[in-house]
Amino acid sequence: xxxxxxxxxxxxxxxxxxxxxxxxxxxxxxxxxxxxxxxxxxxxxxxxxxxxxxxxxxxxxxxxxxxxxxxxxxxxxxxxxxxxxxxxxxxxxxxxxxxxxxxxxxxxxxxxxxxxxxxxxxxxxxxxxxxxxxxxxxxxxxxxxxxxxxxxxxxxxxxxxxxxxxxxxxxxxxxxxxxxxxxxxxxxxxxxxxxxxxxxxxxxxxxxxxxxxxxxxxxxxxxxxxxxxxxxxxxxxxxxxxxxxxxxxxxxxxxxxxxxxxxxxxxxxxxxxxx
Amino acid sequence: xxxxxxxxxxxxxxxxxxxxxxxxxxxxxxxxxxxxxxxxxxxxxxxxxxxxxxxxxxxxxxxxxxxxxxxxxxxxxxxxxxxxxxxxxxxxxxxxxxxxxxxxxxxxxxxxxxxxxxxxxxxxxxxxxxxxxxxxxxxxxxxxxxxxxxxxxxxxxxxxxxxxxxxxxxxxxxxxxxxxxxxxxxxxxxxxxxxxxxxxxxxxxxxxxxxxxxxxxxxxxxxxxxxxxxxxxxxxxxxxxxxxxxxxxxxxxxxxxxxxxxxxxx
Amino acid sequence: xxxxxxxxxxxxxxxxxxxxxxxxxxxxxxxxxxxxxxxxxxxxxxxxxxxxxxxxxxxxxxxxxxxxxxxxxxxxxxxxxxxxxxxxxxxxxxxxxxxxxxxxxxxxx
Numbered sequence: 001x002x003x004x005x006x007x008x009x010x011x012x013x014x015x016x017x018x019x020x021x022x023x024x025x026x027x028x029x030x031x032x033x034x035x036x037x038x039x040x041x042x043x044x045x046x047x048x049x050x051x052x053x054x055x056x057x058x059x060x061x062x063x064x065x066x067x068x069x070x071x072x073x074x075x076x077x078x079x080x081x082x083x084x085x086x087x088x089x090x091x092x093x094x095x096x097x098x099x100x101x102x103x104x105x106x107x108x109x110x111x112x113x114x115x116x117x118x119x120x121x122x123x124x125x126x127x128x129x130x131x132x133x134x135x136x137x138x139x140x141x142x143x144x145x146x147x148x149x150x151x152x153x154x155x156x157x158x159x160x161x162x163x164x165x166x167x168x169x170x171x172x173x174x175x176x177x178x179x180x181x182x183x184x185x186x187x188x189x190x191x192x193x194x195x196x197x198x199x200x201x202x203x204x205x206x207x208x209x210x211x212x213x214x215x216x217x218x219x220x221x222x223x224x225x226x227x228x229x230x231x232x233x234x235x236x237x238x239x240x241x242x243x244x245x246x247x248x249x250x251x252x253x254x255x256x257x258x259x260x261x262x263x264x265x266x267x268x269x270x271x272x273x274x275x
Numbered sequence: 276x277x278x279x280x281x282x283x284x285x286x287x288x289x290x291x292x293x294x295x296x297x298x299x300x301x302x303x304x305x306x307x308x309x310x311x312x313x314x315x316x317x318x319x320x321x322x323x324x325x326x327x328x329x330x331x332x333x334x335x336x337x338x339x340x341x342x343x344x345x346x347x348x349x350x351x352x353x354x355x356x357x358x359x360x361x362x363x364x365x366x367x368x369x370x371x372x373x374x375x376x377x378x379x380x381x382x383x384x385x386x387x388x389x390x391x392x393x394x395x396x397x398x399x400x401x402x403x404x405x406x407x408x409x410x411x412x413x414x415x416x417x418x419x420x421x422x423x424x425x426x427x428x429x430x431x432x433x434x435x436x437x438x439x440x441x442x443x444x445x446x447x448x449x450x451x452x453x454x455x456x457x458x459x460x461x462x463x464x465x466x467x468x469x470x471x472x473x474x475x476x477x478x479x480x481x482x483x484x485x486x487x488x489x490x491x492x493x494x495x496x497x498x499x500x501x502x503x504x505x506x507x508x509x510x511x512x513x514x515x516x517x518x519x520x521x522x523x524x525x526x527x528x529x530x531x532x533x534x535x536x537x538x539x540x541x
Numbered sequence: 542x543x544x545x546x547x548x549x550x551x552x553x554x555x556x557x558x559x560x561x562x563x564x565x566x567x568x569x570x571x572x573x574x575x576x577x578x579x580x581x582x583x584x585x586x587x588x589x590x591x592x593x594x595x596x597x598x599x600x601x602x603x604x605x606x607x608x609x610x611x612x613x614x615x616x617x618x619x620x621x622x623x624x625x626x627x628x629x630x631x632x633x634x635x636x637x638x639x640x641x642x643x644x645x646x647x648x649x650x
Binding site for chain 2: 563570603
Binding site: 052053054139140143144145147148150151152153154 | 326329330331351352354355358361363365366367369370371372382383386387
């Protein structure tokens, strides 16, 4: 057994620091393990629940899909539009130094589909839904609703997490494609004004330079983000123990860890697939 | 299961929280149709005992037989089947806040049975009638008072006509009239359905009124598990102090006390 | 559970016996509603019921309400104690027309 934190403080400060780092790492490792187990269990119920007499209900999946997906459309669309426009502005500003404004379409379409659309969608869904998932499950944890589910014979992961995961896996890629289109539209709109480039020509060129793999690259990322947001939200919710304050902490943690998780995963994924 | 077997049979139950021992060598039985009250002050381990009876935690050692099946050994499928015969009313009700009262009560039926929708609705409304909440099925739990939440939770607990009913602190936080009504309801349920009912409480009056037998817990151990009359007549000092509501005044080990105060300093 | 349907003019009689529980009550419900569909007044005989849970009672409630809507007579006959307790719990013993025996309801012949 590890020495308690109080016992650590009495040791040599350096030793205490090392002990604390060790304790933290062990805790993080445990948390990663917990997330992995949660993911495995959620998939287990999604795939095999029907044979274990505990099916994941389609209605629940649809309900969650509306909550995490459909209701996120306005905010994701707005952010994507602004991003597309911002990319056009910056692109034209940068490329003008080389007198290569015409190449801005290439820059916009590639960075939108491969990077910005999935990232913005992921971050916004993490902010909207990651916190909501943690808050909902955390509140249910402290009001004993999770216990109530278990004694009724309803597996909480099957009932709460599996439909969410399915909904996220369905809606996040869809939102990403939507974000692609809206961001490109924003870029096209600015180019039309600044470079007098007709919108039709902008989109024609876009579809010339884009290959399926670019779009797929972005959509695949969004699938990973969907898993990250759901798991981090749910895990923080289930681990709430200290009353209402704990729920507050869990929601904050879900958003912060969710966003960081998304950005790190994005980096690793891009590194592995783009060289 | 043989009908002569006890409905609940706990043997040598030992549980830990981390390294701290919470329950120590707990053994008691309850027959079918019996109301067993588990009593004890706060920190006595009665809530932990209940959570183990419900199969929410795994004990360190010992066995818990419910309706003849040892829940510490059961696989998930068998436990799932057993849960159809168990109803639980939690202390705070634990109603699902996102559903109406009616949907809450119907949930176990919808999850466990393939009954017709009409049958399910009639069954849940009947149970709401039993707990005097007729006509409240379309309200949300947040719109109910404390007593109503407990009654709705009870309706949900009994909607499957379980053979075992667990009730955590039925009278906590309620005014005396409402809690007397709940006691009455518990007795009615036992008489009508021959349920085995486990009630966890620290309220003496309620315990003496409804119990067939009482198990008294203190610091994780059973002081006695006997009939109401025997508990009333007991001359065990701790039980007397619980009954007479005198503060505990236990013998002190000076060395151990000093060690507790100065741990990790010297 | 066992169901037998008999004719005792002018009534149809549904005889339930054994355990009327979550598994078997849908069959009892079907039998009761099918008889009522034929526009026949109905008696449900419960003397040999060893156990009845609230799903069984709910089926009786639905049958009674359907009969009322159709203007048909509906009654329970010789209710076994096992079923009576559950009826009493929901205060339905005061609602259903309950007859001690067929003789008490059937016209003397």
